[in-house]
Amino acid sequence: MAEVDARPPKDVVYCGVCTLPPEYCEYGGTTKKCEDWLEKNHPSLHERLHDSTAAAATQLSELSVDAQKRAEKDAQKKAAKAEAQEARASEKRAASKVIIKRVERNKRKYVTEVSGLEGFGLDLKKIAKEFGKKFATGSSVTKTSSGGEEITVQGDVSDDILDWLLEHHEEIPEDNIEQVEDKKKKGGAAPPAV
Amino acid sequence: MFKKDFSPGAKSKVKSSAQRGIRAKVIEQYPLLEPHIDDILPKKEQLDLVKIPDRVSLYCLGSTPLFWQHMDDPIIPHLTLVHKYPWCFTRIRIDRGAIRFVLSGATLMVPGLTSPGGRLPGDADAGEEYGNGGKDVEAGEVVVVDAEGKEHACLIGVLKMGTKEMREKKKGVGIENGHYVGDGLWKLDLS
Structure with missing residues (x-):
């Protein structure tokens, strides 16, 4: 056993879609996508796993017909569920808007409130920290009265935040970002005379 | 245990003395890991401890999770580590029919291990991989669970029942609250 123990660690390939080892992809619910990914990235592995249909058939036949059917049904259900979830997520993504609001705090002092980032799966706490670092101001995650959370950045940095978001988070379409002035006036129109 | 996705809690550095303790x-616990311990836990590197829900602490190196521990239970390696060094652990195998249940977070039941597709140490057909030197594994020990026809392990956890008892009873709970591929701990993003 002594020689065997010196074996170098195994190289393990993980699926880029569902993160499981590819041989378990069939249980993940995104089987089709995983297969495509594998074919593109690890063709040899793909061949071994998917083209050996004969081998798979013999393996499956060990299970009783009944269990096979159940397994298949289960897999289908799972796939449908995963698909629905994904569809919902992308829909939500398209529908959600990032609102950058400039709020007058004290005559010429402003705070900037950014809400809606969570719709794009971003971590508010991390982004708040980033803002704080970037603009060298206070920046925190605050609870809104409606129950959600938003980022409050001290100072008037709405334009800078817009630029930063476009640069660092390309998954947010520009049209989904809205700049709001104070509480009533909308659109990045000319700032009110102070 | 990690059926739900969760987010990591506070991350803190492990004292070097504590780090030595963990290493020891x-x-x-896993004597076979000794030749690889310098690759897994380099002496000079700073280990991090991440708190995750249910009083589980996760030891990680940078952004790679290595081991987790529930309170003072045995230290259990993360499955990525198991996949790299599968021969260092006590292993058992389940049949094909059980895979999908395990991967959706069910408790591992004994029939999946005693059926023709499963392997327990002490079985006549266990071979070298699952033989464990012919010894039975006692309840409370950490085992890696492979799956029939698959290369990599799918579950790791603490045995609820000794393997000898399993062979006699052929029913009941095998492993509860393990860590399986695709669970919350697996998907945890530490970066």
Whole structure:
């Protein structure tokens, strides 16, 4: 056993879609996508796993017909569920808007409130920290009265935040970002005379 | 245990003395890991401890999770580590029919291990991989669970029942609250 123990660690390939080892992809619910990914990235592995249909058939036949059917049904259900979830997520993504609001705090002092980032799966706490670092101001995650959370950045940095978001988070379409002035006036129109 | 996705809690550095303790404990528990311990837990590197829900602490190196521990239970390696060094652990195998249940977080039941597709140490057909030197595994020990027809392990956890008892009873709970591929701990993003 002594020689065997010196074996170098195994190289393990993980699926880029569902993160499981590819041989378990069939249980993940995104089987089709995983297969495509594998074919593109690890063709040899793909061949071994998917083209050996004969081998798979013999393996499956060990299970009783009944269990096979159940397994298949289960897999289908799972796939449908995963698909629905994904569809919902992308829909939500398209529908959600990032609102950058400039709020007058004290005559010429402003705070900037950014809400809606969570719709794009971003971590508010991390982004708040980033803002704080970037603009060298206070920046925190605050609870809104409606129950959600938003980022409050001290100072008037709405334009800078817009630029930063476009640069660092390309998954947010520009049209989904809205700049709001104070509480009533909308659109990045000319700032009110102070 | 990690059926739900969760987010990591506070991350803190492990004292070097504590780090030495962990290292010693890991070697004590998994003696076969000793030749690789310098690759897994380099002496000079700073270990991090991440708190995750249910009083589980996760030891990680940078952004790679290595071991987790529930309170003072045995230290259990993360499955990515198991996949790299599968021969260092006590292993058992389940049949094909059980895979999908395990991967959706069910408790591992004994029939999946005693059926023709499963392997337990002490079985006549266990071979070298699952033989464990012919010894039975006692309840409370950490085992890696492979799956029939698959290369990599799918579950790791603490045995609820000794393997000898399993062979006699052929029913009941095998492993509860393990860590399986695709669970919350697996998907945890530490970066």
